[in-house]
Amino acid sequence: xxxxxxxxxxxxxxxxxxxxxxxxxxxxxxxxxxxxxxxxxxxxxxxxxxxxxxxxxxxxxxxxxxxxxxxxxxxxxxxxxxxxxxxxxxxxxxxxxxxxxxxxxxxxxxxxxxxxxxxxxxxxxxxxxxxxxxxxxxxxxxxxxxxxxxxxxxxxxxxxxxxxxxxxxxxxxxxxxxxxxxxxxxxxxxxxxxxxxxxxxxxxxxxxxxxxxxxxxxxxxxxxxxxxxxxxxxxxxxxxxxxxxxxxxxxxxxxxxxxxxxxxxxxxxxxxxxxxxxxxxxxxxxxxxxxxxxxxxxxxxxxxxxxxxxxxxxxxxxxxxxxxxxxxxxxxxxxxxxxxxxxxxxxxxxxxxxxxxxxxxxxxxxxxxxxxxxxxxxxxxxxxxxxxxxxxxxxxxxxxxxxxxxxxxx
Numbered sequence: 001x002x003x004x005x006x007x008x009x010x011x012x013x014x015x016x017x018x019x020x021x022x023x024x025x026x027x028x029x030x031x032x033x034x035x036x037x038x039x040x041x042x043x044x045x046x047x048x049x050x051x052x053x054x055x056x057x058x059x060x061x062x063x064x065x066x067x068x069x070x071x072x073x074x075x076x077x078x079x080x081x082x083x084x085x086x087x088x089x090x091x092x093x094x095x096x097x098x099x100x101x102x103x104x105x106x107x108x109x110x111x112x113x114x115x116x117x118x119x120x121x122x123x124x125x126x127x128x129x130x131x132x133x134x135x136x137x138x139x140x141x142x143x144x145x146x147x148x149x150x151x152x153x154x155x156x157x158x159x160x161x162x163x164x165x166x167x168x169x170x171x172x173x174x175x176x177x178x179x180x181x182x183x184x185x186x187x188x189x190x191x192x193x194x195x196x197x198x199x200x201x202x203x204x205x206x207x208x209x210x211x212x213x214x215x216x217x218x219x220x221x222x223x224x225x226x227x228x229x230x231x232x233x234x235x236x237x238x239x240x241x242x243x244x245x246x247x248x249x250x251x252x253x254x255x256x257x258x259x260x261x262x263x264x265x266x267x268x269x270x271x272x273x274x275x276x277x278x279x280x281x282x283x284x285x286x287x288x289x290x291x292x293x294x295x296x297x298x299x300x301x302x303x304x305x306x307x308x309x310x311x312x313x314x315x316x317x318x319x320x321x322x323x324x325x326x327x328x329x330x331x332x333x334x335x336x337x338x339x340x341x342x343x344x345x346x347x348x349x350x351x352x353x354x355x356x357x358x359x360x361x362x363x364x365x366x367x368x369x370x371x372x373x374x375x376x377x378x379x380x381x382x383x384x385x386x387x388x389x390x391x392x393x394x395x396x397x398x399x400x401x402x403x404x405x406x407x408x409x410x
Contacts, residue, residue, distance in 0.1 A: 217260055
């Protein structure tokens with residue numbers, strides 16, 4: 001009824017074994033029977049594909065098929081069937097797989113997820129399938145099998161069964177020995193680098209022979225050495241001595257914390273030297289360790305504004321006397337400086353709105369007559385320079401009496 005039908009999808013329709021049901025179509029090229037509870041491949045080949053003379057592709061993926069058609073039933077398989085998908089079926093032996101060699105036109109096979117293939121790696125699966133099925137040209141949807149790949153697979157197949165008893169060798173083994181000969185096993189050469197190296201570690205007069213992993217960073221290695229020598233990583237300098245390069249370039253300091261040890265090409269017999277960084281010592285005996293600089297004037301006549309005293313010392317302490325410092329004093333009191341204690345005078349700076357203490361005695365006359373001495377003028381923020389604060393008039397004397405109540409107050 002559908003003469004031009006060339007592709008038929010019957011997947012996931014809960015179809016069982018065909019039984020007496022038949023399918024006949026001369027133009028059908030692709031038939032999909034995946035995900036159906038079909039157990040008998042022979043009934044499918046007898047009732048379905050044998051009557052489809054143009055069938056090229058058949059899919060029985062994810063069907064619980066256990067056995068493939070026997071040699072006697074292969075006559076029902078059309079010669080134009082060149083592609084078959086039996087992935088994720090219950091085929092459980094190489095004997096069933098070798099039946100596919102007898103399919104007359106088969107050259108494209110998909111077979112994955114079968115129980116008997118679980119013990120092999122992906123490379124071994126492909127190698128074994130290619131060696132057993134010389135008629136297959138495309139395996140599991142990959143590229144076309146080359147002559148070199150097939151020869152390598154057949155040679156590996158021979159070597160795989162060299163150690164097996166003769167009764168356990170498949171018939172394909174003798175066929176390939178006739179082509180390639182009885183090959184000797186290959187030598188297994190391990191080119192992977194050693195992960196654990198035996199080295200010597202020196203610290204002062206101590207030497208340790210240790211086996212260390214080169215797959216660790218310099219930071220991790222220093223943490224390991226801290227447990228050996230009780231030296232903090234932050235205070236550690238680590239040197240690497242290569243047996244050959246040290247003679248030419250000297251040792252190499254391991255400065256980079258994240259660098260892996262294998263990048264130094266460490267080999268057995270090399271050694272490391274652990275050194276400590278120089279520590280900064282605090283001079284606790286220095287007189288400046290517990291001193292404080294005081295910038296205010298001392299009330300003693302022997303003090304000056306630039307003198308430096310220890311905190312808590314008396315005004316008459318020897319640290320307040322200096323022969324090279326400049327002394328602030330009245331000109332009238334220069335003759336009796338050694339016997340008279342002078343008051344501490346104001347520095348002359350006043351805050352806005354305040355006046356300078358009124359000069360007394362001979363100092364006032366000298367200040368008014370001498371042209372080199374300038375009398376500071378107090379500035380008032382309110383604009384009136386004549387307004388004077390009675391407290392500010394005797395600012396220096398007032399506060400001096402509070403600080404030194406037993407002084408010579410005039």
